[in-house]
Amino acid sequence: MKIFQFNRRDFLKTSAFAGGGLFLGLSGFAKLAEAEAGKALPPYLRIAQDGGIHLGVPSAEMGQGIHTTLAMFLAEELEVEMSQIKHIETLHHPDFKHPTFAEWTNNAANFQITGGSVSIRAWHLPFRQLGATARELLRSAASRKWNVPLGECMAVNGRIEHSGSGRSLGYGDLVEIASLLTPIKNPNLKSPEHFRLLGKAISRLDTPIKVNGTAVFGTDVDLPGMLYGTVKHCTVFGEKISGIDDSKANEVQGVIAVIPLEDHAVVVANSTWAAMQGAKALNLQTSGGYNDLSDENIIKQFRTDLAKQGVPVAHRGDPVTFMEQAAQVLELEYESPLQAHAAMEPLCATANVTPEGCEVWAPTQSNDFAMMIAMGVTQLPPEKIKIHTTYLGGGFGRKVEYDFITAPLLASKMLGKPVKVTWTREEDTRHDFYRPPFLVKMRFGLDAEGMLQALSAKLVGPAVSRRWKMPPPWLEENGYDWVVTIGMFDGYNLPNRTPDLSKAYSIPNLQVDFVPSDIQVPTGAWRSIGTAHNTFALESGLDEVALAGAQDPFELRRKLLSHNSKALAVLDKAEELANWGKHPKGRFQGMAYTDYLETYQVQVVEASVSKRGKVTVHNITCVADCGQVFNSHIAKQQLEGGIIFGLTAALKGEINVQNGQVVQSNFDDYPMLKLKDIPEIKVHLIENHGPPGGLGEAGTSLIGPALANAVFAATGKRLRRLPIKSKDLV
Amino acid sequence: MTTLKINGKQHTLILDPETPLLWALRDHLKLHGTKYGCGIEQCGACTVHVNGRAVRSCGITVGEVADKAITTIEGLSPNSSHPVQQAWTEVDVPQCGYCQTGMIMASAALLERKARPTDKDIDRSVTNICRCGTYNQVRKAIHLASQIKEGV
Numbered sequence: 097m098k099i100f101q102f103n104r105r106d107f108l109k110t111s112a113f114a115g116g117g118l119f120l121g122l123s124g125f126a127k128l129a130e131a132e133a134g135k136a137l138p139p140y141l142r143i144a145q146d147g148g149i150h151l152g153v154p155s156a157e158m159g160q161g162i163h164t165t166l167a168m169f170l171a172e173e174l175e176v177e178m179s180q181i182k183h184i185e186t187l188h189h190p191d192f193k194h195p196t197f198a199e200w201t202n203n204a205a206n207f208q209i210t211g212g213s214v215s216i217r218a219w220h221l222p223f224r225q226l227g228a229t230a231r232e233l234l235r236s237a238a239s240r241k242w243n244v245p246l247g248e249c250m251a252v253n254g255r256i257e258h259s260g261s262g263r264s265l266g267y268g269d270l271v272e273i274a275s276l277l278t279p280i281k282n283p284n285l286k287s288p289e290h291f292r293l294l295g296k297a298i299s300r301l302d303t304p305i306k307v308n309g310t311a312v313f314g315t316d317v318d319l320p321g322m323l324y325g326t327v328k329h330c331t332v333f334g335e336k337i338s339g340i341d342d343s344k345a346n347e348v349q350g351v352i353a354v355i356p357l358e359d360h361a362v363v364v365a366n367s368t369w370a371a372m373q374g375a376k377a378l379n380l381q382t383s384g385g386y387n388d389l390s391d392e393n394i395i396k397q398f399r400t401d402l403a404k405q406g407v408p409v410a411h412r413g414d415p416v417t418f419m420e421q422a423a424q425v426l427e428l429e430y431e432s433p434l435q436a437h438a439a440m441e442p443l444c445a446t447a448n449v450t451p452e453g454c455e456v457w458a459p460t461q462s463n464d465f466a467m468m469i470a471m472g473v474t475q476l477p478p479e480k481i482k483i484h485t486t487y488l489g490g491g492f493g494r495k496v497e498y499d500f501i502t503a504p505l506l507a508s509k510m511l512g513k514p515v516k517v518t519w520t521r522e523e524d525t526r527h528d529f530y531r532p533p534f535l536v537k538m539r540f541g542l543d544a545e546g547m548l549q550a551l552s553a554k555l556v557g558p559a560v561s562r563r564w565k566m567p568p569p570w571l572e573e574n575g576y577d578w579v580v581t582i583g584m585f586d587g588y589n590l591p592n593r594t595p596d597l598s599k600a601y602s603i604p605n606l607q608v609d610f611v612p613s614d615i616q617v618p619t620g621a622w623r624s625i626g627t628a629h630n631t632f633a634l635e636s637g638l639d640e641v642a643l644a645g646a647q648d649p650f651e652l653r654r655k656l657l658s659h660n661s662k663a664l665a666v667l668d669k670a671e672e673l674a675n676w677g678k679h680p681k682g683r684f685q686g687m688a689y690t691d692y693l694e695t696y697q698v699q700v701v702e703a704s705v706s707k708r709g710k711v712t713v714h715n716i717t718c719v720a721d722c723g724q725v726f727n728s729h730i731a732k733q734q735l736e737g738g739i740i741f742g743l744t745a746a747l748k749g750e751i752n753v754q755n756g757q758v759v760q761s762n763f764d765d766y767p768m769l770k771l772k773d774i775p776e777i778k779v780h781l782i783e784n785h786g787p788p789g790g791l792g793e794a795g796t797s798l799i800g801p802a803l804a805n806a807v808f809a810a811t812g813k814r815l816r817r818l819p820i821k822s823k824d825l826v
Numbered sequence: 827m828t829t830l831k832i833n834g835k836q837h838t839l840i841l842d843p844e845t846p847l848l849w850a851l852r853d854h855l856k857l858h859g860t861k862y863g864c865g866i867e868q869c870g871a872c873t874v875h876v877n878g879r880a881v882r883s884c885g886i887t888v889g890e891v892a893d894k895a896i897t898t899i900e901g902l903s904p905n906s907s908h909p910v911q912q913a914w915t916e917v918d919v920p921q922c923g924y925c926q927t928g929m930i931m932a933s934a935a936l937l938e939r940k941a942r943p944t945d946k947d948i949d950r951s952v953t954n955i956c957r958c959g960t961y962n963q964v965r966k967a968i969h970l971a972s973q974i975k976e977g978v
Binding site: 159318367368520739 | 842845846849852853854856858859860861862863864865866868869871898899900906911914915918919920921922923924925926927930948949950952953954955956957958959960961962963964965
């Protein structure tokens with residue numbers, strides 16, 4: 097399939113393009129969209145003369161179904177079936193800068209990115225408007241061709257029909273005329289009751305190629321004359337290469353070159369296997385490094401830093417005074433360890449650098465970051481660099497980074513050939529940007545009736561956005577970092593940097609502070625970001641509060657959320673669907689609630705614990721109100737997948753650091769849940785036609801506390817650190 | 827020189843016989859449907875059939891499979907018509923998709939051995955790792971594939 101590149105920034109008119117067809121310009125559409133939605137980030141569309149639709153989208157497809165959902169927005173308004181979408185790909189284009197990230201940073205962050213659970217929020221309206229704009233152009237084209245009033249030309253199933261005469265023409269037959277017309281502003285969008293596609297369980301467009309093995313992931317890129325490489329890092333964090341003994345590596349048949357970089361070396365060969373054998377035989381001499389770094393030292397540092405004054409995150413009332421008068425004060429500490437992303441596709445990228453230009457093929461969540469690193473390595477201007485986004489074999493926040501793109505660029509530049517570099521699983525596990533470890537200390541103050549009246553919380557851990565240099569208010573000089581404070585009374589209304597507590601638990605006296613405590617382990621965005629540690633702490637803590645105040649956990653949350661009708665509806669539905677309080681003998685229930693990027697959600701876990709401390713999860717009920725659901729099948733996939741991702745972190749391994757290096761290396765010592773471990777999961781979505789909330793990460797952070805609360809119900813043992821270890825339960 | 831019989835065709839490769847089958851398939855024969863996930867037979871992303879049985883191709887050398895019939899996802903069926911692929915499509919199982927070809931190959935081999943697998947059979951035989959969390963849909967699809975295969 098030919099890929100069309102679109103370079104002109106200002107392309108107001110539609111025009112006939114090479115090969116023919118209707119080509120809708122992006123910036124032209126931007127102006128339309130701006131008037132309608134206040135957004136200036138439109139997409140791109142080509143309707144070919146055979147009626148086939150070719151769509152370029154801003155978001156990378158990493159399993160979340162975004163290609164399908166974005167195509168649905170277009171198809172809904174354009175009045176075509178999904179089968180008419182012949183080609184869809186992630187396109188790198190200046191007009192695809194992410195509006196939500198811009199909004200969150202007062203327009204300071206300006207890049208194309210897929211992450212943060214905000215693709216639908218950002219792009220649903222522009223893609224619908226694009227479909228409607230094209231539909232109106234095609235109607236106008238038919239009206240001119242037949243010389244009949246526009247009102248008699250109806251768009252139906254990929255054709256324009258004339259109501260009076262029964263004549264009809266396929267879109268392909270109209271594109272030539274349509275391409276000469278000027279698009280109208282503010283085309284009508286359909287109201288939800290007329291949706292044919294949106295809201296339904298529409299099959300994913302990427303399923304056929306993922307079932308027959310032809311989907312091209314980053315690892316599958318293949319170019320003529322291509323060489324294969326892999327990387328070997330210094331094992332200790334902070335170490336640099338001081339010398340290299342590549343004599344044994346060069347003896348490996350097929351090894352072509354060993355290229356030492358700052359903290360890792362690239363081994364290039366005539367096959368990936370030869371490169372991996374070469375890397376194994378390579379001896380790196382190193383200097384420096386944080387050899388004393390260990391789990392024990394990290395938590396020791398956090399405990400010391402707990403005494404420091406933090407950066408204010410949220411404040412309400414007078415928690416200090418209330419704590420002095422409280423009938424009961426619970427002082428609780430919750431810990432979360434490091435976790436790796438462990439996407440099934442190890443890191444990889446391919447580059448072809450020539451004196452004239454550079455092309456990169458990568459499973460990247462940000463083609464802009466890939467562009468930045470390509471410009472740095474090649475010293476070429478951006479117009480001579482092309483970034484291709486492949487399918488991602490899982491991303492989960494790891495592939496927003498660009499460290500894996502450097503090696504193929506440098507190797508290709510040096511060797512004058514295309515080079516594909518694939519990391520081993522061991523390198524992928526040991527050189528991640530991990531989920532940050534955190535210590536969360538909370539003091540809950542209860543009145544004489546057992547009601548929660550005050551909370552003071554202190555979050556201690558690394559400010560992960562510092563490395564990304566995110567602009568304020570996301571990240572502030574004083575260390576405030578939204579990525580790690582989210583989930584503890586920190587709203588998503590970043591531009592004001594005043595947390596919106598209107599939907600949050602109505603605890604009258606509140607103080608939340610964050611103490612940045614940086615560590616020498618690289619940390620980054622891990623599916624669910626700060627809510628991973630904050631929701632675990634808060635929802636487990638509230639379970640302790642419910643017990644101390646002799647209240648049912650649902651009842652406590654209903655009282656604290658009486659002002660939030662969406663939350664109440666979710667609580668009621670979850671209690672009903674999970675048969676709360678009516679569990680079979682020997683099984684125990686736990687629940688947790690969260691709101692995350694306008695998705696309100698409850699999860700209930702039914703679990704049992706054996707005498708030997710083995711935890712079995714029998715079933716999980718998830719009820720969510722995420723606003724308008726556009727594809728119910730994909731929405732459920734996202735929640736269920738997010739739950740399993742979080743459940744793995746709650747039940748299986750963790751990343752440990754000893755002597756400055758990561759202990760784990762592969763799935764044998766960093767195990768994952770498998771089919772035999774997976775409980776029945778019921779996902780129920782509340783019907784709502786409101787603005788869409790986030791779903792990609794919403795399921796992940798809630799399952800840990802819900803399960804820990806069930807384990808407490810079963811054993812009386814409170815888990816203040818995940819993952820669960822059987823030895824702690826006997 | 828090694829001769830491999832893959833998807834019904836003979837391929838002669840100049841390769842160290844110690845090369846894992848996975849890399850011969852991927853880098854030398856460009857059969858990219860078989861994926862690298864761990865290299866230590868833990869994740870199953872590289873599952874192929876050797877004489878009809880599911881084998882993790884990262885853990886077997888080309889020397890060991892030289893005279894055996896190898897089937898990869900590309901050879902499982904023309905047009906995704908294998909019952910497992912039909913069921914996978916019907917249930918719309920994949921998310922990122924990276925582990926799915928291995929899952930499909932493991933499931934197809936299971937159905938050859940056991941036409942109507944129980945949940946326990948599935949747990950024991952399909953031990954592949956999926957990080958997107960498609961497991962419950964995988965299970966559903968295997969049961970459906972069994973029905974399709976049996977003509978139910």
